[in-house]
Amino acid sequence: MPLARSTDPSPSASRDGLLAFGALAGALTALTLLADVELPVLVASGLLGLAVLGVVVRSTVRRRGEPYGPADRVTVGRSVLVALAAAFLPVGLAPLLGQDGGRPSDAWCWALFAVALPAWLLDGIDGRVARRTGTATRAGARFDQEVDAALLLVLSVALAARLGLPEAGWVVVIGALRYLFLLGLRLRPAWRRDLPFSSYRRVVAGIQGGVLLGALVPLIPLPLAVAATAVALVLLLGSFGRDVLWLERGARELS
Template sequence: MAITGGDGLSRVDDRRSLIRNTLANMACLLLGTTATAMLVRWELSLGWDYVAAATLTLSFIFGFVIYFLPSHPHRDFGYANFVTAFRASLVSLTAATVLCFETLHQADAILWILVGVVVLALSLDGMDGYLARKYRQESKLGARFDMEVDAFLILILSVAAATLQKAGAWVLLIGLMRYAFVAASWFIAALGADLPSSFRRKAVCVTQVSTLCLILVPAVDIPVSNYLAALSLAMLTVSFAIDIVFLLRNRVAA
């Protein structure tokens, strides 16, 4: 059935504008990420798997955004989401480095560069929220996008900590805990409910990234790195426990 009327046409135009704007932003960032990965590959004599890993990782993240794009209420992708997408680009390059650089534990210079990239990504973490509020572009998509990029960064950093033997394999629990929570929500409906905004949750997230980033510093080694990872895991466990109890109590009350 044809859509008639000014409001209907306006909504269609808004959707088309959003799709065009989003794809244009993502294409630029994907191209820039691939070009950067190729430059790094040439400088460090890495294999093409490095370029493929960075490009495919970012493509997967952007695919997640496109999947949820129909629920986005704004006409444009927005400055805030662009910053988050840029952080996703940095995280993708980080992931490729951790997964494809076979002698990472022997390359202090690369580790320092990796730490610098993570610090940059972390420093931009609060900017997307600020821009969303300033330009009134807040949305569930933006919040979810930001959360998923943070979660993936934490997973990659925990893999790096384990790979560098800065802590035992148990350090992977830091990165996997959020995904285990999501998986549990598929079987326990109460865990899939929305959680209220929490400063505690944001602070714990920043602490995870900061601590794991510190662990990667070449000068930080066992047992200090072990203690830091254990403290980080304990904080994360307590935070998730608080949220789980809150959700289960709300379900019982309902």
């Protein structure tokens, strides 16, 4: 039986949003106490984490027309982890801004890995919960995709730092490609069509998070991390290129 549609903000979504901010605030407090960095870096970390979570919670609380379900609650939990991972970025990037440059410490890589790994592993849980409870919605699917995209962007920036900036700046393309595609939709409205299901697209998308996480582990030699990330990027570019060609052919047929 389909859930009734709602036009008002869900009390559950608002409550979960407050809980998410509370959890992130506690984690940021712990980061402030444990991280040996200057105050401006800690302020930047807190602001970045809160900004990421704020965007996520805002999109959920302001949802109209589709209900907020248990799968969305899982995704909100994932978003707290993603926001905390984003808060780690200024701490790890701070050494790169010094006079001597450098790379993030192994301890930072391990800490970010520990936070991002459960966020990545939980990716398949929310969809499974939605299907089993009969609460799958288009809004929920978009919500899940945006959290995935934010996680990939955070991981790609972190890995680029580990591999060495600015030379490894190309790694950030993995995280930025989703947002570049959204920009393309604004510039090319004819692309605003639902893409057909593609197992290749799903597999390639899943590979990205696994490769970025694995390459972030300090035990992985840098040359191997570079090679694996380059292969992942080529696969991702091929997937996006195929989708863009399909959308462009459809746009020309309609014109």
